[in-house]
Amino acid sequence: MSVLKRFSAADLIIIASVAALGIAVKPIVGPISKFISTPLGIPGGSLAGGFYMMWLVLAVTIVNKKYTGTVFGILQAVLxxxxxxxxxxxxxxxVSYSLPGIMADIVFHLIKHRHKLITHLSLGVVANLTGSMATALFFFKLPALMVGINFAFATASGIMGGYLAYGTYQALKTARIIK
Structure with a gap:
């Protein structure tokens, strides 16, 4: 548990709260995305995944510590x-919840200016592509054409999720809820 020692109680509360919010919206967003994605033959998560990953991006950028994404992903998986x-x-x-968190951690700590729009967009895309591709390739075993379509939807959705995360992050900063 030495990884958890890196975090203050406030950090862990933020991670847990944001992870719970991400889970709470799934029953609302999931059916809407499946209504669109099912006729296209792609997993609903690739389309709605950006919205789901928005919460991961928020946790990573707000807490701003190593392993935040990993802890977030594992926590959501367990939840x-x-x-x-x-x-x-x-x-x-x-796997499908933990891998995006791990990848978000890697990308976040490679980026110099961590609270810019491009960072949020990059995290949204990388996290959503990771989760979506893992699911498409290893769970659903989609054919190559469908993997390509899934990739495109996951990228677009990840961009939207990153943008939503950035807007939310900025609103929280403006309201002085976060530093």
Whole structure:
């Protein structure tokens, strides 16, 4: 548990709260995205994933410490398993939720100016592509053409999620809720 020692109680509360918010909106966003994605033959997560990843991006940029994304991803995976929201993925949720957090951590700590729009967009895209591609390739085993379509939707959705995260981050800063 030495990774958790890096975080203050306030950091862990932020991570847990934002992770819970991300899980709470799934029942609302999920059916809407599946309505659009199912006829296209792509997993709904690639389309709605950017919105889901918005919460990951927020946690990573607000807390601004190593392993925030990883802790966030593992926590969300455990939460969806505990509350029965893993759906068809089941235990694979541990992978599909944790990998985007790990990738977000890597990218975030490679970027010099961490609170700019490009950072939020990059994190949204990388996290959503990671989760979407892991699911498409290893769980759904989509054919190459569908993986390409999934890639395009996941990229666009990741950009939108990054943009939403940036707007939310800026609003929280303006309201002096975060530093």
């Amino acid at each position: 969806v398993l505990l509350v029965g929201m893993a759906g068809k993925q089941g235990a694979f949720s541990l």
